[in-house]
Amino acid sequence: VKQVFDFHEGNASMKSVLGGKGAHLAEMTRAGLQVPPGFTISTAACLSYFQGNEGLSEELWQETQSALRRLEERKGQKLGNADNPLLVSVRSGSVTSMPGMMDTLLNLGLNDETVQGLARQTGNARFAYDCYRRLLQMFGEVVLGIEGFRFEKILSRVKSARGAETDQQLSADGLCELIEEYKGCIVARAGRPFPEDVHEQLRLAIQAVFSSWHNPRAKFYRQLNRIPDDQGTAVNIQSMVFGNLGSDCGTGVVFTRNPSTGEKDLYGEYLIDAQGEDVVAGSRTPQPVASLRNDMPDTYEELLRVAKRLENHYRDMQDIEFTVEKGKLYILQTRNGKRNAQAAVKIAVDLVKEGVIAKEEALQRIEASHLDQLLHRGIDESAVADVLATGLPASPGAASGRAAFDADTAARWSRDGIKVLLVRPETTPEDIHGVLVSEGVVTSRGGMTSHAAVVARGMGKPCVCGCESLDIDEERGQMTVGSRTVKEGDLLTIDGASGRVIVGEVPLREPKMTEQLSELLGWADAIRTLEVRANADNPDDARTGRQFGAQGIGLCRTEHMFFAPDRLPVVQRMIVADDDAERNKALAQLLPMQQSDFEGMFEQMNGLPVTIRLLDPPLHEFLPQEKELLKRLEELADTVEPGEAEKAEKKAIEATLRKVRSLAEVNPMLGLRGCRLGLVHPEIYDMQAEAIFRAASRCRERGISVELEIMVPLVGHVNELEILRNRIDHAARRVKEEEGGIDAAYKVGTMIEVPRAALTAGQIARHADFFSFGTNDLTQMTYGYSRDDAEGKFLTHYLDHKLLQVNPFQSLDTDGVGKLIEWGVSSGRAEKPELKTGICGEHGGDKESIFFCHRVGLNYVSCSPFRLPMARIAAAQAAI
Ligand code: ADP
Ligand code: MG
């Protein structure tokens, strides 16, 4: 099989063979754009390289050599020729874009001889040496595995010895010294010299780029983005063009539309007299592309034309790498640009309006899992007092946290539950674990397309970049800004929309819906068949849910009402009561409280269904912990002359303690909770049912339309539901009589969250008007994983070792838990065709799980209010 393809042999549809970069280089070559010629080694070749164990196969090497000879002919240059050397880049390129995660080498083909040839040819020795020292550094790092800072240290030493402030100020002599030092460093660190043999360079570079598929940051990125591990990378070998040949040269990155806002404007950055990675590396702060209009007017116009052409061709926003050599524009890469959710929505909607794509396609382009990012926070402007510094507004949103100056510290603190802001001179892919756990990122160097900016936008975290007035001293764990010092651990707030870094914790404002999003969601609503509901425990959440398009409340957890500070003491009294009289007194006090909560919910949801779940958790969750009680008892025992109050308190605590001990269970999650509680202590559910019906009847009197659904949790046997349903019906009749016969329509249903309930769903359906699959408990009990312990104890291990592909508590296990749901739905409906079915729990807000729910024909999913837009889009995508 053919393993090597010249650029003009490929096209965009060959992505799986050529990788994204290679396929698009080929496509652009075909379209006649200025692409430096080259060829691509296929991903299949990479995979067979991984299988073998003696380097590149002879076959592959021969094929590469032939392609190289064709390239040499086309360019009229030869790799390693001292008078007319061909220089190439060796670039990674995976099927799924993984920006900056793998390795690339530039200026390959230079050695002590060819560097002289390049100097003679260009009449620019400084330039030639600059290319050579870059190659030595990249080769040292990428091929020989030497740490980058070794080279950086040498660079700063040589610069300061020669009084150069920037790299550009280093003379040809200075660069020669640097080259010698770099070579010495390579011998010392790698135990072998830099290969003068250019074909050896090429062979090693190809192998290194293949292997970069397995480097830790690439693996981490794949895990994070759920990219399969077995694709491998293609390798692109491309003749060099030079952006570092003087002031009529440069290099840059542009997006055809703004990746933060979606505005239809060329957006990006460039550097004059610079090569390749200088722009993204953040070592120099680049210029915004708008100023290219003045610096190089013709190039700017041409870039506009190319941008437009590429966008029309790919029918999507493009992220384009370009280099200008002696005034001539070359295109080095194009891909569908990464964007944040706001831009994604605006661009998709705009493209529909521009007639470029259809509504369905627009919807499909929205990454459902990123949509909740749209709901960015902002800062409360009136509370901004102390602005420390202002940088570039690199990723919108606002956050507060404690300043951590390195990724490991950030990771450690976040494990301890501390909110962190990662503050770095610049970030590299090595910092990604720190970014992941931080509330936001600040860098002192680098622009809007620097690593920090790109990564933060992708994760929907706020980021301020290029904040040059911050002088960060990692070793001492502090930074100075002018005369002020910020220590590690100090509280800061950042506003990624304006670029401000503010001292202290500023209150944040919750986000609201944009016009484009509403429009897009409208399209989604017209397409989807799955209903969406909100999980909401109070009227505020219900209102938010309604604003975000909830078609009802799928889960209202009554126990959350019990935890309110004014309720908890009454709840506790109810639990520790010694006799029925005392318990009923406490319940009578709770009843009006619950009733008013429910009235609030019904008011908000006027006309839409509200599913209220009766009390679910074990009672001891409402009581204080044993050790706290013991502590207080000890304190009281130390009181020298206890008064009446102390004595009474002691007695009360002892009573509570007895109750806490008697309620203690070895496996509380499998213990006295849910409907079991309702059966053993029927007065609690009776009170709740009464409160619900009274609330419903009050609201109906006031003309509010109440669609009431009462839900019994944790049913595992049909008898449980049958008995409780009778009690609920009884309460309904009682209230109806007392309230004077107002129509009291309601439904009674059950959670299906115990595997046995799913298996016997047919029987259970006889007594249920609806099923709501409680997939948190159902997953816990089907897998036998304690949800509260699994993560720390073994689930992380399972995920790290790929024993499980995804966390089943995040994304529904369709093979196992899903089977139970399918069975539950079909046998339930066989018994009762009009049975309504839905799910509540974390999975209701997960895209893949929503797809599953659509497939098995559920009526609705219920999720947290902020995930609703995402759920609506995912439901539409599932229906397309
Ligand atoms: P990455 O995936 O990290 O962007 P690339 O392979 O795209 O890696 O290359 C890194 C940088 O080097 C980019 O800025 C790219 O434009 C530049 N570059 C790659 N090949 C060449 C070349 N043949 N001539 C000039 N610059 C190049
Ligand atoms: Mg690139």
Ligand code: MG
């Ligand atoms: Mg449950």
